[in-house]
Amino acid sequence: MTLRVAIVDDEAPARMVLREYLASDPDVEVVAECANGFEAVKAVAEQRPDLLLLDVQMPKLDGFEVLDLVRRDVAVVFTTAYDEYALKAFEVHAVDYLLKPFSRDRLHQALARVRERLSTAGQGVQATVTPVDLRRTADASGSPLTRIVIRDGADVHVIPVDRVDFIEAQDDYVAVHAGERPRLKEQTLGSLEAQLDPRRFVRIHRSYLLNLDRLARLEAVSKDTRMAVLRDGRRLPVSRTGFARLQELL
Amino acid sequence: MHPILHHWPRLRLFLLAWLPLGAAAGLGPFLAAGGAGHDWVPVALWGELFATPALASWYLVRYTPPGAGIGTLAWRVGGGAVTTASLWAAAGWAWFQLWAPVAPTPAARFTHFAPLAMGAVAVLFVSVSALHYALVAVDGRAEAMRRAHDAEVGARDAELRALRAQVNPHFLFNCLHSISALCGHDPEAARRMCQQLADFFRDSLRAGSERLVPLATEVALVRQYLDIERVRFGERLQTEIAVTDDAEAVRVPPLLLQPLIENAIRHGIATLVEGGDIRLQIRADGGRASAVVDNACDPDGRRGGTGIGLANVRARLHAVYGDQATLTAGATGTRYRVELSWPTEATS
Structure with a gap:
């Protein structure tokens, strides 16, 4: 199954390296590249990606706010230079948390986790989300x-x-x-x-x-x-x- | 804190000195007035007893600082001496009546030697008061030195914190990520960024080890920093730096401006989808220098950071220039502005 991915990062070099890493996986299709949170929410509504690769610190909406808005529709992997959000990320059921700079292998490991999560939960990334979270x-x-x-x-x-x-x-x-x-x-x-x-x-x-x-x-x-x-x-x-x-x- | 009672070594010295003095204050006048030598014990004890009011003169000293004026000083200490000496004499009279069966001469000759003994202990009272004043002055100077030392340690601490802020780990991680990204598409640019980063850190560390550096050095560091951030933010980061010629040689604590620029990026440019500009204006005239950092910001953005960066800059300015330095910061609409102002002649 082809994984439809949207890249969300306000820094161009960071988007560039994700594109480069993803290009080596034939089963990945990059359906959107977003420079801020608004674009990300829009891309989720319009492109229906399976996965958001999401930066935390962005203008207007940060990564957690984006996740709050789209969590029912898409799996999320955070990418950030800040390790202090890791706990919070897993509590809101992010699939993975990549610390910048990360390697190609580390990204592919995250993609494997996403595939696993999507196949076991069927359509249900949303199944794991409750108000308690x-x-x-x-x-x-x-x-x-x-x-x-x-x-x-x-x-x-x-x-x-x-x-x-x-x-x-x-x-x-x-x-x-x-x-x-x-x-x-x-x-x-x-x-x-x-x-x-x-x-x-x-x-x-x-x-x-x-x-x-x-x-x-x-x-x-x-x-x-x-x-x-x-x-x-x-x-x-x-x-x-x-x-x-x-x-x-x- | 009592300057003698609370210092055991001083108390030991005091008691050693008091032993002959207290005895002499009683026995001297007693023997001179024809008292019998073998009746000395109650008289000597009477003299020693005056150690208590003499040490208690500290409380008088504490409520009468040396600055109170010579009149007040003389009146209080003199009054204290006369009062305690009188009370002591009265207590002595009763004391010698008790001893009369074994030692009759102190009670019998009392009126002959008591006035002189009162004079002697009054002098002792005034002397011990003077000793208290001297000890307070000594302790005060030690305290002042300790404070000065604390201030110096505090300043060094601030310097270290500033250096740490300079080598902000997130800045470093983001730069490394950018370099990693550039390696694939533009190895030449990746190499250039490594070079810039190395130069910036090296120059920062060098500046950070100085007490004061010329503004020209500060501005050069800011330019290096902005060049690096421009790789990450691209067109979103616009900058404008204006420094008047006479301001370049003005000396400031190192790494004063960079935290302000870093804030302008983190809480300003990075929060704006389209980015914005940072303007740095530095000038010097009329014995003062000023630096203004003015940047675009999101008026609806979440309220800035923790304010640690700004507090740090303020503390460092204050450590060098005291109250003569000012720092004002605040947002108006879509702009955030920080202004520093300080005298061009360092006061310490």
Whole structure:
């Protein structure tokens, strides 16, 4: 089976060496060469590669953000000069992690692993991904998310968390409200909550995660029912446990 | 910390000296006033007892620094001497009454020798106070020397850290990867990059071993560094360096500019899809020199790095020029700007 590969690296020499190494394998087809994360997400949507060879440090979207957006569709092998991301890479189920500079043999070893993974899991690189993994991702990186990336077809939206008003659960999706119209992301509210700074984002209700900066006041509707009134006048329900969490933080 | 009580060798010396002095302060006036020689024991003990208020004069000394003025000093130490001597005399009177059955003369002759003995211990009190002042001055100088030494060690530490930052391992790994890539397509370019990298590291190490280097050397290092990074970033990295002629000879701590350029690449150019430019402007006039690094950055990008690089540059500037050096840094829209300014005459 021919392996369809997309190369993602913002440095031209790094893309060049990957092309050169891959050329010696007749069962590999390079379907895209991307210089940044946006191009990578677009290439995955349009070219449907089997494998992304993905740099970590890139403009706009880094390798982990790209993986977060495309993980269900493609196997990923990271290539980077930084060894400190290795643990995180395996926790988000990257197939392999190549430290620059790497040899031709090391790359082919990674390709063998990818083939093995694809054949045993059938179509299922996605089978290994669960919301629990996402929560672990936040832990592994140590610091909370500074921005949320959302894929919309081949487009990618990057929303700095400062701009988020609140996030609403909608079945398997979350709707991120940040000024303009809400954007949907395929993730559970619980796993997103775990990735955000708990002192800034409070689960005020089973279905709502609120940016504390946006809270204007709390309104008692009845004895046990309260509403959070946002600075722009919007109102969100607050559950009893949500109220307890707010009290703890305010 | 009491300068005598907390130093065993000093305390030993003090007690050795006090033994005859304390006894003499009591016995001298006592014998002179016609006291019986065989009644000496309570009088000698009485004199020795004054060691306690004499050592306690330290607390007076501590709350009356030498800078307090001669009037305050005389008033407090003199007052302390008179007060403690009086209390000591009163205690002596009661003490000799107790001894009267075995040694009657101290109690009998008390009014004759007590005034002179009080004068003697008052003098001792003032002397011990003066000794405390002297010891505080000695300790202060030792402390100042220790601090100066710490500062020097700190500066050397900063230098080592700067060198380490210079030889940033990721920079090296990325360069090696670029060289590995060039080997296949353009061996000549690979060889050239090896050469550039070797020259850059060699010159950095040489500059790093100096205390101060001319700005011309700093700028040459920056150019070498940028040439290497240009292999990786290609057209994405645009640079513009402007140095006025009179600034080239100005001396600075080595490797001051390179970390700023490295930040400009890592947190600026490398975060931009299309790349951008870095401008370095250096000039000197009116006894001061300034360096400005101004680069394109992504206004929506994640907030820069850890700030260690910048803190390091600030610490090194400060170590040489003190408060006369300034460093300001900040982003406005799509530009990030760092400005250093320092006096062209080094102050230390």
